[in-house]
Amino acid sequence: MTLDALPPHQGGAEQLARLLAQALLAGHWQPGDVFPRELDIGAHFNVSRNQVRNALTSLTAAGLLERTAGRGTLVREMGDWHLLDPLMSEWMTGLINLDPQLVKAIYAFRFSAEPVVAGLAAQAAQAEDIERLESAFTGMEKTASSVEARAEHAEYDVAFHDATYRASHNLVWRQMGHLLRPSIMALIHRSQDRTDTLDDSLTRHRQVLDAIRSRNANAAESAAREVLRRTAIDLGIVS
Amino acid sequence: MTLDALPPHQGGAEQLARLLAQALLAGHWQPGDVFPRELDIGAHFNVSRNQVRNALTSLTAAGLLERTAGRGTLVREMGDWHLLDPLMSEWMTGLINLDPQLVKAIYAFRFSAEPVVAGLAAQAAQAEDIERLESAFTGMEKTASSVEARAEHAEYDVAFHDATYRASHNLVWRQMGHLLRPSIMALIHRSQDRTDTLDDSLTRHRQVLDAIRSRNANAAESAAREVLRRTAIDLGIVS
DNA sequence: AGTCTAGTAAATGTCTGACATTTAGACAAG
DNA sequence: CTTGTCTAAATGTCAGACATTTACTAGACT
Numbered sequence: 177m178t179l180d181a182l183p184p185h186q187g188g189a190e191q192l193a194r195l196l197a198q199a200l201l202a203g204h205w206q207p208g209d210v211f212p213r214e215l216d217i218g219a220h221f222n223v224s225r226n227q228v229r230n231a232l233t234s235l236t237a238a239g240l241l242e243r244t245a246g247r248g249t250l251v252r253e254m255g256d257w258h259l260l261d262p263l264m265s266e267w268m269t270g271l272i273n274l275d276p277q278l279v280k281a282i283y284a285f286r287f288s289a290e291p292v293v294a295g296l297a298a299q300a301a302q303a304e305d306i307e308r309l310e311s312a313f314t315g316m317e318k319t320a321s322s323v324e325a326r327a328e329h330a331e332y333d334v335a336f337h338d339a340t341y342r343a344s345h346n347l348v349w350r351q352m353g354h355l356l357r358p359s360i361m362a363l364i365h366r367s368q369d370r371t372d373t374l375d376d377s378l379t380r381h382r383q384v385l386d387a388i389r390s391r392n393a394n395a396a397e398s399a400a401r402e403v404l405r406r407t408a409i410d411l412g413i414v415s
Numbered sequence: 416m417t418l419d420a421l422p423p424h425q426g427g428a429e430q431l432a433r434l435l436a437q438a439l440l441a442g443h444w445q446p447g448d449v450f451p452r453e454l455d456i457g458a459h460f461n462v463s464r465n466q467v468r469n470a471l472t473s474l475t476a477a478g479l480l481e482r483t484a485g486r487g488t489l490v491r492e493m494g495d496w497h498l499l500d501p502l503m504s505e506w507m508t509g510l511i512n513l514d515p516q517l518v519k520a521i522y523a524f525r526f527s528a529e530p531v532v533a534g535l536a537a538q539a540a541q542a543e544d545i546e547r548l549e550s551a552f553t554g555m556e557k558t559a560s561s562v563e564a565r566a567e568h569a570e571y572d573v574a575f576h577d578a579t580y581r582a583s584h585n586l587v588w589r590q591m592g593h594l595l596r597p598s599i600m601a602l603i604h605r606s607q608d609r610t611d612t613l614d615d616s617l618t619r620h621r622q623v624l625d626a627i628r629s630r631n632a633n634a635a636e637s638a639a640r641e642v643l644r645r646t647a648i649d650l651g652i653v654s
Numbered sequence: 655a656g657t658c659t660a661g662t663a664a665a666t667g668t669c670t671g672a673c674a675t676t677t678a679g680a681c682a683a684g
Numbered sequence: 685c686t687t688g689t690c691t692a693a694a695t696g697t698c699a700g701a702c703a704t705t706t707a708c709t710a711g712a713c714t
Contacts, residue, residue: 206680213694224669229695237476237502245695246677260499260590263476278586285587288531296527346515347526351499355587415446427696452665463698468666483705484666659712667704674697684687 507597
């Protein structure tokens with residue numbers, strides 16, 4: 177794989193890092209491949225070696241690359257990626273070509289984890305957590321009917337689930353909220369036209385909200401499972 | 416807080432990063448405090464500005480610091496830390512002064528998550544996963560009796576739980592295995608002298624292993640919960 | 655007195671060129 | 685066939701100058 181297929185870029189090292197990271201996430205290189213040399217990257221994009229090094233430092237920290245003096249830069253396999261690094265979430269968001277295997281893995285994680293998180297949220301939620309959940313839910317309601325607001329709807333969807341993670345009041349669970357945006361965005365094209373399933377989704381989200389509000393952990397748990405079940409079935413995670 | 420209290424260092428930027436990170440994790444600076452300037456750090460440790468910058472880049476990527484040109488470097492609060500960054504796990508491991516609140520948060524996470532993971536593992540485990548679990552378990556058995564082997568025992572303990580996460584065959588869950596080492600190491604001094612509780616621990620670990628081996632998800636789930644319950648009670652996570 | 659503006663100091667960010675170190679491979683001597 | 689050495693090529697490091705951002709200060713003007 178060469179750099180020729182990549183679009184030009186403008187801006188700092190962050191932009192360059194995003195560009196390269198998204199190319200890696202899209203699978204333009206195979207694990208074990210040698211990544212282009214610093215000087216070649218710099219020449220191709222007309223940036224200094226510094227910027228290239230800064231960008232590659234980010235990708236290395238995210239587990240995408242492995243660099244050794246003398247040998248060069250190698251592409252690591254998916255199992256080594258730091259999927260929970262916020263930078264990774266940012267890079268994954270808005271990436272159309274995200275590997276279906278990865279989308280499935282993230283969703284399978286959510287399907288197993290979010291019921292537990294919702295249960296914890298029902299136990300630990302404070303007033304401000306409930307407010308965040310309600311605000312996100314009403315946003316989802318407002319944007320449910322119109323088709324052109326589906327991007328906005330997805331944002332409220334993200335906000336709702338993120339509010340659930342935050343309501344657990346656990347520092348570790350809260351970190352995983354970062355995975356929500358790429359996960360939800362990657363599935364935005366799935367069953368987008370069926371308004372009946374959207375009504376269904378709203379109803380189930382409401383049940384999660386109600387269960388947390390009434391501090392019913394078991395109800396929150398099963399409600400959260402129901403929210404995710406349809407897509408889990410579609411993805412072949414559960415039958 | 417000044418740098419004077421920190422021990423000297425030798426080695427590259429990684430050592431320096433570890434040193435500074437552990438000082439931050441131990442709470443030597445308060446959130447919002449200004450961190451020493453690059454040049455001061457370099458002067459104090461006799462390293463080049465490059466090394467300092469590389470070290471600070473790591474700490475920034477881990478969410479420990481926030482840097483802005485002109486203003487300087489600020490210390491971020493615990494809620495912003497990237498607890499799931501493998502570097503953080505490495506830094507936390509072997510740190511005696513780890514914030515009790517953090518230890519509790521990580522353990523609370525494990526107490527809620529690991530039963531689910533064990534259930535998944537029972538469904539997805541392959542032969543090699545079982546082998547890893549068995550190998551770790553026999554290691555735990557061998558090192559259970561002698562007192563001087565407690566460090567080695569802890570390593571087998573880490574290996575056992577990590578094998579559980581890996582056996583789930585989910586990329587996201589697998590990442591969280593990194594948290595195990597600091598969590599287990601931080602609690603190594605807790606009830607270390609009670610051989611009866613150690614026998615108890617072994618028995619319960621065996622039940623997890625057996626449940627996964629016989630693909631009984633429900634049994635694995637409750638067995639994993641029992642493994643963690645005693646410490647969870649000690650930490651005040653559950654009553 | 656108050657407010658806007660220009661200027662200044664101080665911090666991080668960037669660039670550049672040279673050099674150091676590590677690695678893989680070639681090639682010859684033993 | 686092994687060992688050792690040399691060479692080329694890649695990343696890592698250094699040092700110094702400069703750029704940019706930020707906060708603060710001192711005047712000028714109303």
